[in-house]
Amino acid sequence: RKPKKFPPGPKWFPIIGCAWQFHKLHQKMGLISKASEELALKYGPLVGVRIGCTRIVFVYGLRATQELLTRDDFQNRPDGIFYTSRTWGKRRGLMFVESEFWRKQKQFVLKQLGFRKENMAHSIENELGGIINNLKKGIEDGNGEGFFQMDDLFGVPTLSALWTLMVGYEYAKDEKEMEALEVIVKDMFGNSRLIGGLFDQFPFLRYICPNYCGYNEYININGKLTTFIKKTVDKLKETYNSNATRGFIDSYLHVLNSEEKAESFSEDQLVAIGLDLFFAGYETTSKTLSLAFLFMLLHPDIKKKAQEEIDKVGTILSGNLRGVILTTDAGWEDPKIFNPERFIKNGRLSIPKNFMGFGLGKRRCVGESLAKTHMFLIFTELLHTFNFEAIPTDPPIAEFRDGFVPTLRPFRGKITLR
Numbered sequence: 001r002k003p004k005k006f007p008p009g010p011k012w013f014p015i016i017g018c019a020w021q022f023h024k025l026h027q028k029m030g031l032i033s034k035a036s037e038e039l040a041l042k043y044g045p046l047v048g049v050r051i052g053c054t055r056i057v058f059v060y061g062l063r064a065t066q067e068l069l070t071r072d073d074f075q076n077r078p079d080g081i082f083y084t085s086r087t088w089g090k091r092r093g094l095m096f097v098e099s100e101f102w103r104k105q106k107q108f109v110l111k112q113l114g115f116r117k118e119n120m121a122h123s124i125e126n127e128l129g130g131i132i133n134n135l136k137k138g139i140e141d142g143n144g145e146g147f148f149q150m151d152d153l154f155g156v157p158t159l160s161a162l163w164t165l166m167v168g169y170e171y172a173k174d175e176k177e178m179e180a181l182e183v184i185v186k187d188m189f190g191n192s193r194l195i196g197g198l199f200d201q202f203p204f205l206r207y208i209c210p211n212y213c214g215y216n217e218y219i220n221i222n223g224k225l226t227t228f229i230k231k232t233v234d235k236l237k238e239t240y241n242s243n244a245t246r247g248f249i250d251s252y253l254h255v256l257n258s259e260e261k262a263e264s265f266s267e268d269q270l271v272a273i274g275l276d277l278f279f280a281g282y283e284t285t286s287k288t289l290s291l292a293f294l295f296m297l298l299h300p301d302i303k304k305k306a307q308e309e310i311d312k313v314g315t316i317l318s319g320n321l322r323g324v325i326l327t328t329d330a331g332w333e334d335p336k337i338f339n340p341e342r343f344i345k346n347g348r349l350s351i352p353k354n355f356m357g358f359g360l361g362k363r364r365c366v367g368e369s370l371a372k373t374h375m376f377l378i379f380t381e382l383l384h385t386f387n388f389e390a391i392p393t394d395p396p397i398a399e400f401r402d403g404f405v406p407t408l409r410p411f412r413g414k415i416t417l418r
C-alpha cells in the first residue's frame with residue numbers, strides 16, 4: 001500500500017508493485033536512468049515506485065537532486081539483505097552505514113586519504129611507467145601501430161592504486177597478490193547482477209531459488225573479496241610494527257591497538273571499508289578514464305587541442321582535463337554535446353556549481369582527490385606520449401549499459417607514438 005504523500009508514479013499491484021511496468025520501460029529505454037527520466041516527464045521531478053518489497057523515489061532535475069544530496073534528513077542509507085549480506089549480516093563499511101558510526105569512520109578514512117596523497121601520486125607515476133611500456137611494446141610489435149582494447153587499459157592501474165593505498169607501496173609490489181585481487185575484482189564487476197538483483201526486491205526468493213535470483217552469486221563474489229582482504233589484514237598483522245605505517249590497513253590497526261579507540265572501530269569494519277573502497281573506487285575511476293579516451297577518439301579536434309595544451313604544460317592543463325572528464329546533465333546548455341571548453345572561462349577552469357560528479361554534502365565521495373590525481377596523471381601522460389585514433393573499420397560507439405556505474409560498449413582504438 002502506498003504511504004500517505006508518497007510521490008505519484010505508476011499503479012502498484014499486490015506483491016510486485018509496479019515491477020512489471022518498470023521492467024517493460026527499462027527494456028524499452030535500455031538504461032535505468034533513461035527509464036526514470038521517462039517517468040519524470042510523466043509524473044514530475046519526484047516519482048514513487050515499488051519494485052517488489054522495495055519502495056523507491058526517483059529524483060529528477062537539478063533542484064531536487066541538490067536538495068536530496070544536501071538535506072540532513074536524506075543522509076541515511078537503505079537497510080536490507082542486499083546491504084548487509086555482504087558484511088556478515090551487519091551494517092558495516094562506509095557506503096551503507098549511517099549516523100555516528102558512519103561519521104566517525106568517514107572522518108578517519110578522509111584523514112588517511114589526505115595523508116597519503118603524495119605517496120599515491122608517486123605510486124600512480126610508477127604505474128604509468130608500466131602502462132607506457134606495454135603500449136610501446138604493442139606499437140613496436142605492430143610495426144609502429146598498436147590496436148588496443150581501450151576499455152581494458154585502465155582497470156589494472158586503478159586497482160593497483162587502490163591496493164597500494166590499502167597495503168602500502170612496498171607490500172603492493174607483490175605481483176602474485178595483485179594478480180589474485182585482479183581476478184576477484186574483474187569477476188565481481190563482470191557480474192551484471194551485482195546491483196539490485198531480484199533477491200533484493202523479492203528477498204523471500206533467496207530461500208526458493210537462490211541461484212536464479214542472484215543471491216548465491218552475490219554472496220559468493222562478495223565473499224571472495226572479503227576473504228581476500230581479511231587474509232591480507234592477517235598477513236600484515238604478522239609483520240605489524242606500531243612505529244611504522246605502510247598503508248591504510250596499518251593505520252587502522254594502530255587505532256585498533258590503541259586504548260582510546262571509538263566503539264565503531266573493529267577488524268570486521270576494517271575489512272568492510274576495504275570492500276567499499278574497491279567497490280566505490282574501481283569501476284568509477286577506470287570507466288571515467290575509458291570514457292575520456294572514447295571522447296578523444298570521437299573528437300580528434302578536441303584531442304589535438306588537449307595535446308597542445310599538455311605540451312605547453314601550465315595551469316590551463318588541469319582545466320582542460322577536468323573539462324574533458326566532467327560531463328553531466330546537471331544544468332548547462334546542450335548537456336548531451338561533448339564540449340569540454342564550456343568549463344573554460346577566460347583561459348581558466350570554471351566548474352559550474354551544478355557539477356555533482358562526486359556528490360554533494362556530507363555523503364560526498366571520499367576518493368575524489370585520489371581519483372582526480374589518478375585520472376589527471378594517466379590522461380595527460382598518455383595523451384602527451386601517444387596519438388589515439390579511431391579505427392575506421394571498427395569505430396567506437398558511445399553507448400552504455402547499466403552497471404554499478406554506466407558501462408561503455410567495449411571499443412578499440414589505434415595507438416601510435418607521437
Ligand code: HEM
Nearest residue numbers: 094095277280281284285288357358359363365366367371
Ligand atoms: C571518477 C571516480 C569517482 C566518482 C565519479 C565517484 C563518485 C561518487 C559519488 C557521486 C559519491 C556519492 C554517493 C552518494 O551520494 O551516496 C561517492 C561516494 C563514495 N566514494 Fe566515490 N567516486 C569516484 C572515485 C572513488 C574512489 C577512487 C574511491 C576510493 C578511494 C571512492 C570511494 C567512495 C566512498 C567510500 C563513498 C561513500 C561515501 C559516503 O557514503 O559517505 N570513490 N563517490
